Amino acid sequence: MSSDSGHRLRRRARSAVLLAVSLALAVLTAPVPAFADTYVPIDGAGSSWAANAVNQWTTDVKQYGMRVTYAGNGSSDGRQRFLAQTVHFAASDIPFQQHPTDGSSPENPTPNTYAYMPIVAGGTAFMYNLKIGGRRVTNLRLSGPVIAKIFTGGITRWNDPAIVADNPGLNMPAEKIVPVIRSDGSGSSAQFSLWMQNQQLSIWNAFCAKHSCGLGATSYWPTFAGAIAQSGDLGVSGYVAQSYAEGAIGYVEYSYAINRGFPVAKMLNAAGYYTEPTPYNVAVALLKAKINTDASNPAVYLTQDLTDVYAYTDPRVYPMSSYSYFILPTVTSKKVSTDAGRTLAAFSYFFECQGQQQAPDLGYSPLPINLVQASFDQIKKIPGAVTQNINIQGCNNPTFSRDGHNKLVDVAPQPQACDKRGPTQCVNGTGGAKSQTTPSKGGTRTSGGGGSTTGVTASGSPTPGASLRYDPATDQYVGAGGDGGTDQAVAGVPVALAARRGWSGEQTLMLLAAAVVLGLVLAPGAVSLLLGGRRSR
């Protein structure tokens, strides 16, 4: 279903990501074959947010003789099973809830029997299903209060003035919003509720006055009128993707939107830019994650405090970024033998090193080297861990810089000007729908320059912005030849677009392609002629 253009656009978007990941290939040192070890089967359970990454890693290590099984049934389930000693490890987006206020029973791990270890970073994305005039919207923008109100029932229509204000380029329809929440105990819900309390306290308090949600993180998001509850990221993404779910929006890890080919909302950050949870933007945001460094207190060591992430004023920040964790055993038990511990340590070392390279391809963001190194110290606490092999030199991960800073941050592109809060709105798609642009009112002009329009401007013609060029280095569209052309707002041309399925992105892209060819061939020459007149040869 993809046109040539679509492929290329998406490819370039991905290039941008990979560029960062693969930076200094020089670090790819010679292979350091470790001694052949024998392992025992191990199993774990927990986060569905992180499941796409963990499942990939369990497949990766089969060739090394490791048999690892993972059940991504939710963070709450993982922590409970860890406490019941029916799994070797748990994956959880939040720490043990010793004083839960969401109605679930307290989790009381025995002190000094476990350790937290960050495993991967990612963005909790707002995947949505919205059409205007029969055409999918891929460039939706939402500010914090709007998100808060959508998921507490305070905003119920897509043409709510607050949403319109976020989206000056879209003629928002008077359609009902269907918020899709998690029905199971979920770390995503907990992270989301923490953000609510920190950033949108009055909205949250008003909501909780009517629903029991307690004061701390709530793993069980209260159901409310108009909301749909689904189990796991799989359930939420599966629901949002349905044709009947037009108007739906749900929170999932970014990878789920990519796998299903759906867009995600750009979220307004503290710098006033709307951003999406790309691996870059997550990496930038997490620069401000306060990682607890009190190694003397295992109950909190390495846990995350995201308060400063929410308020971080770098324009690239995706505010709803977080780490997911493994809960590791630090003592043997009826479940955990030293053999199992040795295997778990080797598995952990693998994904903290090489496994991180796959993170961007999978829709996650790799850990920075300092957290990887801190994780090594946690791995060494696992009973049976073969500690001499756990070091950064043998890591085979080119994304690690020598000084410990996150290389993704070096090359994370600045947002487009059209992503700034204001009258313009970028047209490029997001998430799994990067190749689908959404023509918008207000255009996408990002590079100033001449005012003349070179694009096709036949009135009533559904021509998207002509001369748009996608710049892979900055992950944005720029006007070729210095002009962005005029764009038709999605809902502004419902008649033309109402040609239903006959007019699809492909046709648009064909025209776009033709226009690009035109611009490509003519514009430089024209510019050259113009400039040439002024230039001495």
Added chain:
Amino acid sequence: MTAARAAVATAMPWYRRLLIGVIAGLLAAGTTEVVTLRVASADTDPAVGVGEYTGTPVTNSAVTLKGDGAFPGLSVTVSQTRGLVNQAITVSWSGLAPTQPGSGVYFDNYLQVMQCWGDDPTAPAGDPQPARETCEYGAFASDSKDPAGASGVPGFSYSRTRSVLRADVAERSATGPDGKPLNYDTNGGGTSGTVPFWPVTSGWPKQAADTKPVIAPVGQSVDVAGGGVFDSASTNEDDYGLTRPDGTGEELFETQTALESPSLGCGAPVTQPNAGVTGRACWLVVVPRGVTDDGYKSGAQIGPSLGSLFSSPLSMANWQHRLSFRLDFKPVSGLCPIGAAERRLVGSELATDALTSWQPTLCQTTKVPYNLTTEAEDVARSSILNNIPGTAHLALTTRPLEPDPDHPVAYAPVALSGFVIGFNIERSLDPNVEPPAAEQLLSGTRMAHLKLTPRLVAKLLTESYGGSVAPQTFGAGPPPYLAKNPRTLFADPDFVALNPEAKYLLALPGNGPATGAPLMTVQNADAANALWQWIDADSDARAFLSGQPDPWGMTVNPSYRGQITPIDNFPKSDPTCTQPSAEDAAKGATPQCVLDVSPYVNDMTDAAERTRAANPGGVGGLWQTSGNSTVFVPQWIKNPPQATGNRFVLCVTSTSEAARFGLQTASLRNAAGNFIAPDQAGLLAGEAAMTPSTTERRVRRLDPSSKAPGAYPGTMVTYAAVAIADIDDAGDPTARAQYADFISYAVRSGQAPGLDFGQLPPGYAPLPTPLRLQALAAISEIKSGKLSAAPPLTGSGGGGGTGGGGSAGNSRTVPQAGAVPQGGATPSGLVSSTRPPAPAAVVESARTPRDPQAISRWVLVIGLGVGLLAAVAAPFVRPRRRRADAPGAAPPTGG
């Protein structure tokens, strides 16, 4: 009831751990391995089914043993006993009375199957026997997180434990090699105890003095004892192999090597004096259980003195009736040393099973471990053209990239497989039709075959059966718009006409409100597209999807009417939700919608695994307001796995995943009107009927409208697509060689069928020679960075001169489908003389009837016209020299 069985099944996800996989019916079914156990009275009623063996192939190392005096009629066959790896084998039997199932427990007449590592030191030298102290048995999940499952577990029974009673006379007098009493029956204190487990590493029976065995508390699971041996998550024990009404039974059993069960150590390399290295041999032990239970109490019998069998199979009174099969394993070797830098590949799930099998050998041959990041093919295709270091430039895909002279792509076929409709269906008799006696005898047996047409699959995928929308929980009927449609597949006369036995059967899942809808993946996939293409190519199916009733009056679910064109995923478009009862609603219960009751699965592995386990997921049952220790938040309880004997799960998965999990697979009707099974013959015929893609002649696909009589319509070839001009030779100097090494291995050693590391696992057909030659040609393209002048294989069109390396500024030559072949363009030695030039091109994306194509066509024409104008105008505008890196240059002109 079967919650017990269900709980056991949940506790043993052995199939997830299967490295290489099960040989199941798939490939075998096409060859020799279908064994007809019974021939029903087909002469009187052709609709009566045939009970068929549905297990793994019965090999030449199969062994059959007879029961002893207590089980005179019993005959047990193990399908394979030599050359074993981590795989599934089948234990089948006959001559036992039918199991009487009770509520949450099985009363009697079942088999208990386990794997053991050691010989009994008290057995006579010439007659080696297994030692029960070395058997992996007695692990079960005592704290199931699934409330419904937990409530159904037959908790108060020693039958699935290692516990023994002093009341067992044989146990009381059991002695060890030293002649002294074992006292297992009293080591728990009082009149009960536990048979200890000694792991292979202990050296038992000559263990060091301070070495202790694992002793589970009386009546409890080995999990409780811990000890790091095996537990409910890893054990392969089969506690309840049920006997069917005709006295037969059939169970899949996972043979575990030292990797899966280090405490058994089977297959661990052993150096023999004159025979090289062999794998450590082990035992498979079958303990038959009848209606008496001397392990509980002498003379105890089901009925008068006992409700159900109580004692453990390890209890001497039961153990003495065991049937012991020697298992010879291949040595476990050839794993990759961890720590070396991996070569990354991306792409199709269709190739995962092959990769998993190849990897351990590949890393030995090529000195580098390979890593496949599985992702939607569409995403993978678009990712390999990056020209920055670190990119995986090899994608495993079944469809080509859009051709782009700036980014030439070499295509090497590496695997031949396809999509399947897999199933796990046990015959559930319809009491309303009073099936003939011969059919009644088949109750609970697994069906071996289904025939499906594109229209029937379209019905399944579009929630068009009445029962697929309304959960049974609420007793609600189907919504009005489906009221006139059959409730289920088996009630559909369209289906019964092809599968007449269905008139006697119910198509209802064993329990819970699951809908009987096939399990489908949530992610985009080429396989989904191929499946929709097959449906779209059939006029009956297309008519049905467009809203026309089938000959029996069934119509498509209106949510799908006219909506379906070949797409990369499976929508679940019906928005219907069923309201809870007033009582539940008062407690805050939420409606159950289709996605709650019949959720997506994550990928094709998940689909096949859940089908094997008869665990389609979803919620139903009770609205739980005060739950166990985990959940106090009100919610619907998750469905447990379906009940034994009433299983009904269908899924969309791949041939290799179906084989790995031992699923039965449907025969699909091809355009020639034949129902073809996804076996080797069907895949090879499907491959032979393939035609080149319109946009990229190096890639061939099966046009579903092909009339090739034997072609399986789901046949798909997975290609390694390598972006040969985008590899950064300076930054990543080993990439070309390592991609080439991978392909070279894949099409040579990797095509030898087998279960061993490095071989081609079941579910794939070996690539025909022309495809392997194409792969070798692609290798030289990868190494040189240039495409060969003419595409290999097809020989049609595109002669020399238009290939790669055209000078900048050349106008692009667009290959035209059906162009007259230019003589001599075919590279010698690469084309099979038997393969005729493909006359017709495959339609890349099939026609969608509703498309107002006129508009599209004009857009294309206008677009190209403008492009042409631009090209004509170009010389007059004197362009500055610049890199042509604008996106979306001229669109491809499809055929």
